[in-house]
Amino acid sequence: MAVSTGLKYLKKNALPHQWCPGCGDGIALRSLLRAFEELQYEPNQVVVVTGIGCWGKADNYLLTSALHVTHGRALAYATGVKAANPDLHVVVLMGDGDGATIGGNHLIHSARRNIDLTAVIINNFNYGMTGGQQSAMTPAGRITSTTSYGNPERAFDLCALAAAAGANYVARETIYNGLALKNRIREALVKKGFSLVEVISPCATLYGPNNKMNAPVEMLRWLKEKGVPAAKYEKLTDLEAEGYFLTGKLVDKNVPDFSARYREIQLRLQNGSAGKTK
């Protein structure tokens, strides 16, 4: 089988893209589009919902259907799209500001509701588009344009959060390992119910230089070293684990999704047994 390229989903006349040199968004987009191609998705059967932020601009380069919305609310829009037409493949692209900070409430409720969406959250540890401010994913002690003396707050463990909230599928990969990322996104797309793929990504313009990583390649080396699978991660002490990223598939369940459960209610009502439960 030929290697997938994802090019059939790419709006080539919109290129070159707007992302900075060394940004991970291009690799993430390619991984997403390759997964689409391998799953033989038709562009009109895919709705990509994007929020505000660097990664939220991804819809500019897509030939699928797309809905570009307000900061933090992409999951809520996507919930309406998916609930109204469960046959659609609905993918939600958010950054750590969009998906984990201003939109954190929608993330946990989407996971709890187990609505069949695939959320791909790119975590580059800061707000890239507005100049590198602290987000809910900025680790303690790190420097951003609003934490010049070190971040006094902690970051979420986003995958643990989604898992605790009830997501059917949770995974984390780094931009360094594009092939694994493509495979995780593909698994997430196929999975019924809520899926989250957290993508650890370099912001080589702001977060890197603010934290003693001055070149994109230094950031990739950092991701290569710090992104480790469970077998290796579990051998680390809690103190050692700080700064490492547990990668791979972290949750894989098959709890019925929102639309399946709602369909059951609709059918029960049509059969005239309103109010009864199993």
Add this chain to the structure above:
Amino acid sequence: MQGNQAMAEGAFYAGARFYAGYPITPSSEVADIASRQLPKLGGIYMQMEDEIASIAAVIGASLAGKKSFTATSGPGFSLMQENLGVAIMGEVPCVVIDVQRSGPSTGLATKPAQSDFMQIRWGRHGDQTIIALSPASVRECFTLAVQAFNLAEKFRTPVVLAADEIVGHMRENFVVPGPGELPVIDRLKPTVPPDQYLPFNFDGDGAAPLATFGSEYAFHITTSMHGVNGFSSTDPANATRRIAHLHRKIEANRDEIVLTKSFDVDDCETLIVAAGAVTRTARAAAQRARQAGVKAGVLQLVTIWPFPDKEIAAAARKAKHIVVAEMNYAGQLAGEVMKVIGNSAKLSRVNTFNGEVMFPQAVLQAVLGAGGVAAAAR
């Protein structure tokens, strides 16, 4: 039937099959009914985590082809404002029921008010406009819900049904219109080949046909400034056309959108302007005024936005005295009426904001006082 129920039933009559909302008094009955009825109709009810998510899901569902609505009250409406801007900018049909209650903030949470007219019109940032209708009876709750969907679908815009707690919780008898009795309008869908479809058209007075996510058309809708292809654009000339069109499609069709009802205005020397439940107060006051020898009439603003300026000017032609009665302090409607009549007649305001129904006596006092100061009526 209760007003809130009538609005829900009107929505179903219009073909609404998706509701996403967050409970809030005095609108909650709409959610209760939607949750019970929609799954029977093959539709979807979703209870969201907040009003921000509610209107977002409504917009998403509308783009996926379901006529969609939500219901809330003032505080929830405030939370919906940013995403209502998305529906305006993206030209996505949807209906928001705002059962107005006392404020500011939590205020007298279960009590009526008409203090959201201006937040409905101006509460969002940016250069935008909106349609709002206000029912004065349970029957109008039903018929205007249908009309709200018709306008939303025809003009690809959000429409607000600006009810108030009195109408929302009022119970009245009316004959529910049978199928086909009221017109039901569905959005235009594209007929061109998929590679030629443009989701927007900035020329002319109407809205472009709207495709459905999942149909043969792959298309983009964005809340950012965009060209007719739905992709973002920063071109100043394009931005000028985009914004002007959003306004023009409402302005150019205002005669079709603006509805008013007149009661004894032909010979009236005193015209009472009112909306929603206060219309009933005003009509009672006008009757008593006529018994007292003052030729009073009532103009009900069924459409609040766009504002019925021409209709007010016509009804006020012979009037020497205009009385604007409304349940808010600042005179949100009165200020707009003032813009219409200028110095051509005397204008009095009757404003109540105590959480109670406005009584006819307050309006009558202003009518008979022929210049009664607002404070007197308060």
